[in-house]
Amino acid sequence: MMFPLAEPLILGLFLLLAAAAYWRWPGGAQISRAAGWMRGWAAEHPASAILWALVLLHGLMLAGLPDALQDAVLRAHSTNLSEMERYPISVLITSALWTELDDLPYVTLLALCVWGPVERWLGTPRTVLAFYAGHIGASVITTIRAARLVDEGVLRYDFTAIVDVGVSMGSLTLAGLLVYRLTGRRRWTLLVGLIVLVPASVVVFGRYTTTGHVLALAIGFALWPLTRGNLPEVRNRLRR
Numbered sequence: 001m002m003f004p005l006a007e008p009l010i011l012g013l014f015l016l017l018a019a020a021a022y023w024r025w026p027g028g029a030q031i032s033r034a035a036g037w038m039r040g041w042a043a044e045h046p047a048s049a050i051l052w053a054l055v056l057l058h059g060l061m062l063a064g065l066p067d068a069l070q071d072a073v074l075r076a077h078s079t080n081l082s083e084m085e086r087y088p089i090s091v092l093i094t095s096a097l098w099t100e101l102d103d104l105p106y107v108t109l110l111a112l113c114v115w116g117p118v119e120r121w122l123g124t125p126r127t128v129l130a131f132y133a134g135h136i137g138a139s140v141i142t143t144i145r146a147a148r149l150v151d152e153g154v155l156r157y158d159f160t161a162i163v164d165v166g167v168s169m170g171s172l173t174l175a176g177l178l179v180y181r182l183t184g185r186r187r188w189t190l191l192v193g194l195i196v197l198v199p200a201s202v203v204v205f206g207r208y209t210t211t212g213h214v215l216a217l218a219i220g221f222a223l224w225p226l227t228r229g230n231l232p233e234v235r236n237r238l239r240r
Contacts, residue, residue: 041116047124048115051097051131052107055167059101071163074098078164079139079212081146096135098165110171118174121181126226127174133223134173138215139164145211169216172198176220180227 017035020028042049062070076083077098083091099107119127172194179191198217201210 045111045116045119047128047131048111048119051115051167052111054097055099055107056101056104058098059104062098063101070100074100074163074165078162079143080162080164081143081150084139084143092136092139093132095139095165096132096167096170099167103166107167110167114171114174114178117181118178122177122226130173130177130220130223130226131170134176134216134219135170137219138169138173138212141215142212164212169212172213172216173220173223176217177223177227179221180224 017031019025020031062073065073077091077094079091079095115127115131118130122130175190175194179187179194182190194217198213199210201213
């Protein structure tokens with residue numbers, strides 16, 4: 001959906017909030033505290049903050065484009081069979097950074113509840129490694145499977161040119177790792193929830209996308225060795 005005024009509206013809102021905080025307008029103190037919390041969160045979770053900011057930036061870029069052009073841009077960054085054959089390295093990296101502005105609340109929830117906790121636990125390098133291991137691994141396996149189904153005549157080639165972008169596969173990998181951070185009932189609740197809900201998402205997203213989600217979650221479970229031997233500074237942060 002096209003939102004031609006999204007960028008100026010958000011910029012105007014940002015300037016209004018900044019003015020309220022600077023000149024102590026009503027609510028300015030609360031805005032200052034919220035801004036301070038956001039700065040602190042970003043400093044403690046730099047990779048999560050950068051990923052969130054890139055998704056926001058790309059969402060704003062898309063919002064001002066006509067619907068047909070939005071679709072073309074997203075398709076060009078998708079890990080579908082067509083783009084994977086042409087520009088595999090580029091789309092494997094950038095496909096995780098694009099999504100529509102409508103998805104920003106969902107992305108923000110993932111940043112607060114999944115990316116941030118994992119980054120605080122494992123540190124930035126291992127979090128980035130796990131995120132892209134899941135995103136790239138699941139994308140590659142899904143592409144190979146799709147190519148085989150096309151060769152067998154099960155799928156039409158044009159179907160494999162669908163838009164397939166977003167942070168979901170990397171996030172599911174981190175969610176799979178987060179299972180090892182929790183203990184007791186919380187661990188089992190998250191584990192059962194992931195195992196049940198991710199395959200069930202085929203009803204909403206379709207088989208092509210859900211295959212990647214299931215694979216990404218499995219990769220997260222398989223990356224258990226990354227959770228071992230935390231660096232001393234990471235352990236110290238967890239004790240606070």
